[in-house]
Amino acid sequence: MEQAGQKPEQPAPQAIHHELRTAENSAGYVLAKLQSMKDANPNLKLLDVGSGSGTISVTFAKFISDGHVTGVDLNPEILPRARAVAEQAGVKNVEFQQGDVFKLPFPDAHFDVTHCHQVLTHLKAPWDALREMLRVTKPGGIVAAREGDLETECVWPELPGLLSFHKFISNMMKLAGGSPIGGRQLLSWALKAGASRDHVKLSYGTWWYDTADDKKTWSQAMVDRIKAGRLREGGLKARLVTENDLDEMVKAWEEWAVNEEASLAMMHGEIIIQK
Amino acid sequence: MEQAGQKPEQPAPQAIHHELRTAENSAGYVLAKLQSMKDANPNLKLLDVGSGSGTISVTFAKFISDGHVTGVDLNPEILPRARAVAEQAGVKNVEFQQGDVFKLPFPDAHFDVTHCHQVLTHLKAPWDALREMLRVTKPGGIVAAREGDLETECVWPELPGLLSFHKFISNMMKLAGGSPIGGRQLLSWALKAGASRDHVKLSYGTWWYDTADDKKTWSQAMVDRIKAGRLREGGLKARLVTENDLDEMVKAWEEWAVNEEASLAMMHGEIIIQK
Known part of the structure; x- marks a missing residue:
């Protein structure tokens, strides 16, 4: 288990980039709606599904300071x-x-409010997850989901090690039963979960890294993931990569981080389902 | 020439989707900066390079109502x-x-202010264009550019005709000397044009279509482009497509427009260079 031996005061290496996530930078599409719901009822109950290290749950809790947030994660x-x-x-x-x-x-x-971020795209039957999220949501409440679309990721410069890393991550997602193009499928999953089209609001958002500090942080997080943990072990075991491939990826991320013309961006799908 | 015989009261068929563009939906990344510049000097002079049908220039002119906008286009x-x-x-x-x-x-x-939108990505030497845009800009002024990154385009459902259309457009851009991954290269072009890194602000933005009305408009614009004009003629002449391929693309766009789970999104690179 990847968290074994990890002190709770410190994030696991592979969770560092997850801990950059907040309600503001990862759930901005739902904050205006949440504000209007809070104005009508300050005691909102929000469920954050797949809460992981809890950074999004905690910032949601700050946002609805008179309400209550429950975070659930499969991994105890x-x-x-x-x-x-x-x-x-x-x-x-x-x-x-x-x-x-x-x-x-x-x-x-x-x-x-029932929310998830980067959860559905890893599942074999994401519509069943959405149906379950709708079940625990009150009539008049909302289900909100944001999922990356890995195939929209664009990196510059196109260093071979970064392109192999992208392909590796994509193949790992597929191997685990997820979809690297989850973002563009969110609406179809919501409809398959039983939502009617006029109750689903779709949007697309981005994140990007281009400043020296952001690139250093991101690059280090990727290097840590490549050097140790589930990604490395899983990839080698499934023979998706060799040790040499992984070494090349590390070098590429390190080179990218200090290149002043470098950037990385990705698009996400975002839905708000009105129950 | 594609505009021949076109009355100025009506857009050319292939320009219909261009005319959806406004400063608000296509240059939102620069409006806050423009507002602060306008507060300091209401008589701003703005140049819009590659102004085409002028919808962005005109909305810029409304925004700086005490200033003046000049639109230039290569095509008289x-x-x-x-x-x-x-x-x-x-x-x-x-x-x-x-x-x-x-x-x-x-x-x-x-x-x-010197601005362009979806211009550089079509050029063989976009850095030379940026250098020229910097030349006509006052010290203390800005050059602003937004360019699509076609390879981030995501469409759902992935109808074969839509995937071929995407590949066709990408190949046509390359054939004409442009880059289908212009968005992610904008920063590198700015540096090559002589801008120093700390004078360039990079961002990424999106557009998407998912409502019935938006999809109808977009689909119709694509169908018109496939059925007549430069895209069709150029593609057939370069043997990038056959008549049958084009027919399949038309059918796919028509099917996409009425599919309630369908959407289309694309990411853009955006830079503001402080001179």
Whole structure:
């Protein structure tokens, strides 16, 4: 297990780039709606599915300061880290528990807002996850999801090691049953989950890294993932990459980080389903 | 010539989707900066390079109502249409003239803002164009550019006719000496044009179509381009496509437009160079 031996005060190496995520930078598409819901009812109950290290859950909890946030993650070993993130931020109105998106441990119509970020794209049946998220959401509430679309990722310069890394990540996602083009499929998944078209609002958003500091942080996170942990082990085991390939990827990320014309960007699909 | 016989009151078929463009939807990344420049000097002089049908120039002119906008386009036959767009909008502080981005008909340091949209990505030496745009810009002024990155385009569902259309457009761009990955290269072009890194602000933006009305408009514009004009003629002449391929593309766009789970999105690179 990747979190084994990890102290909750510190993120696991492969989670560092996850911990850059906040409600502001990763769920901006839903904040205006959340604000209007909060104005009508300050005591909102929000569920964050696949909450991982909890940085998004904690910033949601700050945003709905008179409300309450529950974060669930399939992996119980990440929960201490999420609780540490909340404690370090001094946020009290958030709790974390183990839970499976296909069988959420909550009654029907329990939350005003049910949210996930970069979860559905890793699943074999994302529409079943959305159906379950809709089940625990109150009528009048919303389900909000944002999923990357890896095939829109653009990197410059196109160093061979970065292009192989992209292909490697994409193949790893497919191997695990996910979709590297989840972003563009979100709307179709919502319809398959039973939402009617006029209840789904679709948008697309981006993130990018181009400043020296951002590139250093991102590059280091990728290098850490390539050098150790699940990505490396899984890739070697599945023979998707060799040690030499991985070494070339590390060098490419290090070269990219210090190149002043370098940038990296990706598009995400975003949906808000009105229940 | 594609505009031959076209009345200026009506857009050319292949220009319909260009005329959806406004400063708000196509130059949003620069509006905050433009507002602060306008607050300091209401009489801004803005040059819009590759102004085409003029819809962006005209909306810029509305935005800097006490300033003045000059639109230039290489193709003199588009100028009457741009003037008609301005007249229909009742905008007086804009003028259009013929001009080549590599040899702009203006003295050094003449404009406060020099802008282009979807121009550089079609050029063989985009850095030379940016250098010329910098030349006509005043010290303290800005050069702003936004260029699509066609390879980030994502379409759903992935109908074979749409995938062939994407490949066809990409190949046509390459054939004409342009780059289908212009968005991600913008920063490198700015540096090659002589800008220093700390004077360039990079961002990435998106557009997308997913509502029934938007999809109908976009689909119709693509169908018109496939059925007649430069794209069709050029593609057949270069043997990049057959008549059958083109027929399949038309059918795919028509099918896409009425599919409720369909969407189309693309990412753009955006730079503001401070001179």
